Amino acid sequence: MTELMTLHARLEAAAYKISDNFCYNCYRVEIGGKCIICGSDDFMRHVDGVGAEYGTEWVIDHIIQDRCESVDDEALFDEMLDECYPEIELGCCSWTPSHVMSELDPTAYRIGVQEHIDSLVEDCQLYESDGDYYQVFDIEEMLIDIESE
């Protein structure tokens, strides 16, 4: 869990870095720590071309979706199956384990895909953002870019 918290703290810092303070009262971006017109420091976050909202979670989702590519959950599961189990041979034919499972038992296959994704999330290898999953190492690479900008 610590790893994930560290990652989230870095994402939050990146979200602040790529967004601006936005005073909703005066409907303007403020460079300083307080709005020079109304004196408020209760800022929304503002991202050019995207919008303004309170909180950083939407900014985090935005930067991940904008800069990283989500994983193909079925391809990840197929890769794992085909690495762990041998090809299935019958006579002169052979099939990959992932193909056999998805064809013969689509329900078990779908459950397997989701369980595999869940275990990778638990392992801090994948990060969930808005219903899609991203490789943590892609996110870390993106963070290094943002942190050095």
Ligand SMILES: [Zn+2]
């Ligand atoms: Zn203001």
